[in-house]
Amino acid sequence: xxxxxxxxxxxxxxxxxxxxxxxxxISIYREVIKELNEISVSDQEKEERQNLAKATNDKKELAxxxxxxxxxxxxxxxxxxxxxxxxxxxxxxxxxEIERKNNRILELExxxxxxxxxxxxxxxxxHFSNPSAPPP
Numbered sequence: 001x002x003x004x005x006x007x008x009x010x011x012x013x014x015x016x017x018x019x020x021x022x023x024x025x026i027s028i029y030r031e032v033i034k035e036l037n038e039i040s041v042s043d044q045e046k047e048e049r050q051n052l053a054k055a056t057n058d059k060k061e062l063a064x065x066x067x068x069x070x071x072x073x074x075x076x077x078x079x080x081x082x083x084x085x086x087x088x089x090x091x092x093x094x095x096x097e098i099e100r101k102n103n104r105i106l107e108l109e110x111x112x113x114x115x116x117x118x119x120x121x122x123x124x125x126x127h128f129s130n131p132s133a134p135p136p
Contacts, residue, residue, distance in 0.1 A: 012086075013086055016086075025066055028063040028066075029060060029063050032056055032059050032060040035056045036053060036057070036060075039052045039053050040053070
């Protein structure tokens, strides 16, 4: 439960840093499994495959140990440059969203003005013709 409290108290940048490190460890683990599968189906001699598998398995153990030893540190190594870059990208996203919404508002205002203009025009009389009546 204590770890969840620590995770929930992380800032967005710290959470991204944590996710990046865990993704890196997981990708290492996946690469090791892929290598072990390739070794197991290779045409090499049994002893050579065993040596390669042992070396690859050692790499896997190091990756697993790295994951186990990973500690959540609230004061992570997120530097100011990363935070500024993140804030700039967020600002850029928000600016684009505001621009898009302003364009939509202008579209809707234009349509509203068109509707108001059509509604304010004098109405023309509509004459229904009687099909049984003789033409004028």
